[in-house]
Amino acid sequence: MNKFSIVTRIGIALSAMVALTILTLLASYWLSEKADHDALAINVAGSLRYQAYQYSWHVMHSPEQAPAVAQALKDSWNHSVFNRFEHEQSELTALYQNTQANWLAFQQRVEQGVIPANNLMVEIQPQIDQINTFVSAIQQDAEQRIRSIRSIQVLSLFTSIGLAFVIFYWLRTRVRYPLEVLTQAARRIGQGDFTARVKHPMKDELGVLASTLNKMNEAIGFMYGNLEKRVDEQTRAIQQSNVRLQFLYDTARMIIEHSPGYHDFTEIVNGLKVASEVDDIELCLITEAGNKPYLQVQPVGAPEDPCEGVDCSQCVNAGSGVSVQDGQRIYRFTIEREDHNYGVVVARCPLSEQISDWQQQLIQSVADQLAVALSLKQEEEQVRRLALIQERTVIARELHDSLAQALSYLKIQVTRLNKAIEKDNREVIEDVAEELKEGLNAAYRQLRELLTTFRLKVDGAGLLHALQTTIRQFSEQSDIAFRLDYQLESTPLVPHEEIHLLQIIREACQNAIHHSQGSDVVVQLSQDAENGIHLSIEDNGVGIPENAEKLNHYGLAIMQERSRHLGGHIRIERRKQGGTGVYFEFTPQYILERQSEPYPA
Secondary structure, eight states, X not given: OOTTOHHHHHHHHHHHHHHHXXXXXXXXXXXXXXXXXXXXXXXXXXXXXXXXXXXHHHHHHOGGGHHHHHHHHHHHHTOGGGGGGGTOOSHHHHHXXXXXXXXXXXXXXXXXXXXXXXXHHHHHHHHHHHHHHHHHHHHHHHHHHHHHHHHHHHHHHHHHHHHHHHHHHHXXXXXXXXXXXXXXXXXXXXXXXXXXXXXXXXXXXXXXXXXXXXHHHHHHHHHHHHHHHHHHHHHHHHHHHHHHHHHHHHHHHHHHXXXXXXXXXXXXXXXHHHHHTOSEEEEEEOOSSOSSOSEEEOOTTOOSOTTTTSOHHHHHTTOSEEEEETTEEEEEEEEEETTEEEEEEEEEEETXXXXXXXXXXXXXXXXXXXXXXXXXXXXXXXXXXXXXXXXXXHHHHHHXXXXXXXXXXXXXXXXXXXXXXXXXXXXXXXXXXXXXXXXHHHHHHHHHHHHHHHHHHHHSSSHHHHHHHHHHHHHHHSSOEEEEEEOOTTOOOOHHHHHXXXXXXXXXXXXXXXXXXXXXXXXXXXXXXXXXXXXXXXXXXXXXXXXXXXXXXXHHHHHHHHHHHTTOEEEEEEOTTSSEEEEEEEOOHHHHXXXXXXXXO
């Protein structure tokens, strides 16, 4: 590497800074490692004083516990934090060993009874003083290490500052000033002045850059004369590409916004003529089983139909490709998606010419977009048919589950009435007449509820809107206060689930109005952690009687039937705090479909 290289010099400077930092860190780490357990050593050594006093107290007042305290004191003297005194030779080590030996000798004298108990506090005081001296020595040793770390850090700081000043001075004279000269020259070049020259006496990278910049100015001055011409050519090409992209974007947007009709196809063909620069172009759309186009679109100003008198099936069914006919080169681009052929785009040019690759790609892209548009249009029509069929199925099922059953029930009652009339049984006649009256009222009410339900589903905003309207109607029809707690904002329900839930709620609320004699009804819809739907309708009335089936068998039967349609379980029971509770639980269809999906392999 060149010894004058800026990179080399910067590397040397950075290496010096890094080396200084590493040395400082290693020295600091070495000292901090030695002082790692100083705090624990001070703490353990300080506890020796307390344990010595505790030992003397137990010897004087509780001799039976003195051995245990003596053992704990011995364990403290042999604590692992003092292990370093076994491997190093220092005044602190000698002090530790001397203090420990004196204490063990003192403890042995106490155990042998040499020191009487009444004189123990006087004899132990020199041992306590020696322990204090040992603790102070440990503290002074730890403080000396901290002072050493600080001295190393201060020395490193001033050394780093001095080295930094040297590096900054060198960078200013050898790097910053030459870079400013090069920057000024670059600005002049950017402003179009290619006569700028740079003089740099050094042989480093900046000197090479200055020399290269001077040579570059000479080359750019030569090339600049041809640059504007090339820019104009590229600008025209970009404008043409922009026209094509804008045409493709407009076509795609038109397809997304609405299904294209005849005028849209005409606009697309006219735009394709301009974008592709092909004058003779034609769009032919056919049905799946047809052999002639049902729609044939040509650009504005095109000549008469060139396909007149020709069998269309030969062109439409031939697929994509190129053929020669009547002195023309004919390009066909099929409009096909998912094995369904919707038609073909035909482009023609004289035999002496050809349609370039980019033109073919553009026409094929438009053909693909048309295929998507026609496919989406076909799928939209199919969805509308399925929606109509599903709506009719829902209406038929609702009529079967409500009015058809009601009419069947009334037909049975009419048969009973005829037999009672033949036997002149007044009791049965009156009972049947009452049943017919109740059944007719219920059927009429059910018919009104069905009409209301379907209007709500068509004109409203889903189940929540329908429930809010229903609660408002019931509140206006009676003196009972109805409240709704709806917690299914994030739960997708299919139409028949919404209808059955709405009808169960309406039937339960009607029963509360007619039979509860209460003042408050709470309707709650929620979903548990396992995604099950929970419905509860609770009132504060008199409660459901034991013969509820006889009193309101029709309404209860309706709720039972609708709960079976949803595959759920309904309970109607008397509440302990008073009133009646209707509780219904079921699993929504979207959960059942997800559970029925096979697990991935």
